[in-house]
Amino acid sequence: MICMQTEILNKINSPEDVKKLSISEMNILADEIRQGILNRVDQIGGHLGPGLGITEATIALHYVYNSPVDKFVFDVSHQCYPHKMLTGRKEGFINPKDHPEISGYFNYNESPHDPFMIGHTSTSISLATGIAKARDLKGEKYNVIALIGDGSLSGGEAFEGLNNASVLGSNFIIIVNDNEMSIAENQGGLYKNLEELRNSNGQAQNNFFKSFGFDYHYVENGNDIQSLINIFEQVKNIDHPVVVHIHTLKGKGFEPAVTNKETGHWSMPGLLSKDKNLNFDTVAECYETITNNYILEKIKQDKTVIPITSATPGVFWWNKDFRNQLGENYTDVGIAEEHAVAYASGLAKNGARPIYAVMTSFIQRTYDQLSQDLALNNSPATILVYWGGISGADATHLGLFDIPLICNIPNIVYLAPTCKEEYLRMLDWSVEQTKYSVAIRVPSANFVSTGVEDKTDYSILNKYQLVEKGEKVGIIALGDFFELGKEVKKELLQSGINATLINPKFITGIDKELLNSLKSDHKVIITLENGTLDGGFGEKISRFFGDSNVKVLNYGASKEFIDRVPIDELLERYHLKKELIVQDVNKILLNTTL
């Protein structure tokens, strides 16, 4: 915890209090807000650079506009900390005990100053357009303001929003917070235009925003409160859509986050105390390191191997050194998951070996591309899905829905490895083969290495591994939860039951031969999966056994948006503990005769 000055901040309980301040007091407030951001991130981790860069603009917005009558929609919420501190939630930044109470994202459950819960990018303009249109239909008058970073502009939803907002015909204010960065560097032609606009003080001949018909203003010093107040006053109550393009400094006020804007975008706890260089790389073997080593080796043999990210290279530990080694074989498409999947399909269709790495929560943006651009075309691309599974994450970043999303699309082969050896075998099979669109759920549980080489031929689809044949009870333990399956097997042995243990490996299909063979001497089959049950893997097993005497129990998460619930509480809630599972099984066995 840092020693905070809160002289001005102490007086701020709502935006009304901001309006009473002088410019010099607002500048002091900006410093205090930055201390609050650093304090919170140091304690519990979070988004650092975005909030530090938007501090002055947030103060100026609340000085000029009248939230919550005027409506703010903050894109992706990475930059919402100053806003929270000015709207009655400063304790979440000052007092460590209050930190977990306040979400790191826009959250309508917390405050009327947050009209939505937001954690995915590129949505603000569309959401705010709806707010504004409803205002117009109701005959009301107030300002609707969407705040969007330059990075979020590359997402297709933002573009669709711009196209429609520009013809709204009434008050609509888009603040483009241009800090010259996405999470990593920006990617694409749009960013050359933003650079031209910055370099020309907004006067460049080509103007992306004006091409939609937006009115347009540029503010070179987007960290100068007076300049910001001036422009916000000027566009206040405007009767048509306008873009205010402000140039800010990401990470302002904390040198390590300015020097390295990418690692300073989001930080683990311990920011100030131990790791001022914001360097979180490590050399321990894990799924990230083995993936990256595989890619680097493979590229030496095949110059068409091409790793793709949609703006989150850090998630996969694709640091600058890794990227430099890849050269032109590396593609960051920016925040553009739809493009990433279609691009991978095009690459694969023309003989290259794309490997698209993506977080579970963001694969959600690509259902139709997975279906139409990829699977329908049987394009042999590889998709690596990271961070899947039950976690204590914010409701906007859950990793629970990728199995239902992917596994019900025809043609895709979705694989769930349980250890290093399987994972590498699957990955290499996927990259080498040319018949299927393949996704692999990179384990998010503890790193497991059996030391035994996997020699499975994964071109024989939907062939489950019968790890140990027993009787009465069968455990089908998918991916991450294979270890839990082993524990349940051990626990059942205590009750004298020698259960069958199966590692299904394939999420997208049923091993009918193996499952049929269980019918004669098994009373109960349990399925374990690290994701939501609805639409998932286990329900397919239930359907398969529906006409038989075999009972089936599916274990996994319920269909719900959980929000920062401790993982142990969730495992208890979902009965994902060996004792609870064995209790359930014994209860069934008591009531069952074969």
Place this chain on the structure above:
Amino acid sequence: MICMQTEILNKINSPEDVKKLSISEMNILADEIRQGILNRVDQIGGHLGPGLGITEATIALHYVYNSPVDKFVFDVSHQCYPHKMLTGRKEGFINPKDHPEISGYFNYNESPHDPFMIGHTSTSISLATGIAKARDLKGEKYNVIALIGDGSLSGGEAFEGLNNASVLGSNFIIIVNDNEMSIAENQGGLYKNLEELRNSNGQAQNNFFKSFGFDYHYVENGNDIQSLINIFEQVKNIDHPVVVHIHTLKGKGFEPAVTNKETGHWSMPGLLSKDKNLNFDTVAECYETITNNYILEKIKQDKTVIPITSATPGVFWWNKDFRNQLGENYTDVGIAEEHAVAYASGLAKNGARPIYAVMTSFIQRTYDQLSQDLALNNSPATILVYWGGISGADATHLGLFDIPLICNIPNIVYLAPTCKEEYLRMLDWSVEQTKYSVAIRVPSANFVSTGVEDKTDYSILNKYQLVEKGEKVGIIALGDFFELGKEVKKELLQSGINATLINPKFITGIDKELLNSLKSDHKVIITLENGTLDGGFGEKISRFFGDSNVKVLNYGASKEFIDRVPIDELLERYHLKKELIVQDVNKILLNTTL
């Protein structure tokens, strides 16, 4: 069938043959191609205006470029008929018996001249970028050409593609086919810019394409073969990305399709013989008419009711008269499904009553918006999902996947009415309530009216209707398939079984009380749903009964991309016929003791 002249077309068996023609022969060929389009559409229906408008450009492209070495990617494929006629598939347009053999869409199974199967919009630039990057990685040299209509440009995926294609740094040619229309009118600020460009012969100060850094050319007469050849020759083998913006006439050569470009976009069969005015409206009562009457009545009471479409108003019979009556309460967002959902969420959050109507196949583009922008925010919008269910459609337009897609997202209430009265009650409940995000699967089966007013309170979620209590066998018949459920019940009576019949109404939840009550006197439960089984409704019922003695049989479609398979063949394949179902049930009953 029309009397076709095929003097030149007869000589064209591949693009090589196009290269031998003179300009005057190519102009004759254009006329013959148009006759082919009219002939096919008259016989089996299909896309009319787009192909008529792009005929000259397609001839010029094949004259200049060398497909399939040079690669063409046609966006959405609405305009692919001339291309098919020039690439060995003209019989699909000349001879009625061959029409069904040739798909109306780009299809890599048909020809090496179609690198992909494509039927959804806004994908061409991303797919082609992948093709081009693979070319570069392999060190190959040829032209990669994406052809995209102005309408498709409004989709976010196209924008993401433009942003990335513009920095590809190598040969890449985008042909923007600007016929001043989407399926209906274009929507959004981008289209004002296209108009400025047309009006200034490409010289307008603001240039959307140049703002990405694209090289840019404009061709005012996009139906003049010589002009097109000149520009295509000029950009051939270019070493950087370029946009060629051509101005064409949608429907050219067939006056009714020029006069009414919207109804001329796609046509039912019988184009030439009986309905030259392309007017397919009718006054018979159906789900479209009752929906539209409801909306018109509701708006009289509530000025915040706002129907939304993403560029397909005709699908819902939202014709010009209907739109005019709605005035500012009508929104067409263009081809922008993501925006549509987020916009609806914003509207609902600010107190309006959005009703977003969308085709099943295109709701696929909005998974993340349904989840994050809508459901996570519990925004009380209404989504009407049309055309769901098993059909003989092309693989790119299947209506099979909406149930798995929507029903596994938390918070959304997805309803399946079985008749007019239920549908209207659900619709009104959804529009009036303010707690839930609601989707309704508008029946696609025959129109059913019971004449009995539905008084159900749909705010009591997941309450199934017990239509008739019987024993031994329970039939849970969802939505469209309720009529099939009734037939199965009748058929079972022949075997002396008085089955229980249930109309579940709620796709997104389980009526535990009712289902538990069946356990004591039912041996078999069958579920019927008009969609894919994987991840769908029935599997949830299977899971529910997994620990009980009740057997469950799920009926619905398999997980597969079916392509123009006759519906009766599918119903047979999936056992969706009363006789087949009763056979299955009897087989189980024979082997089961309660």
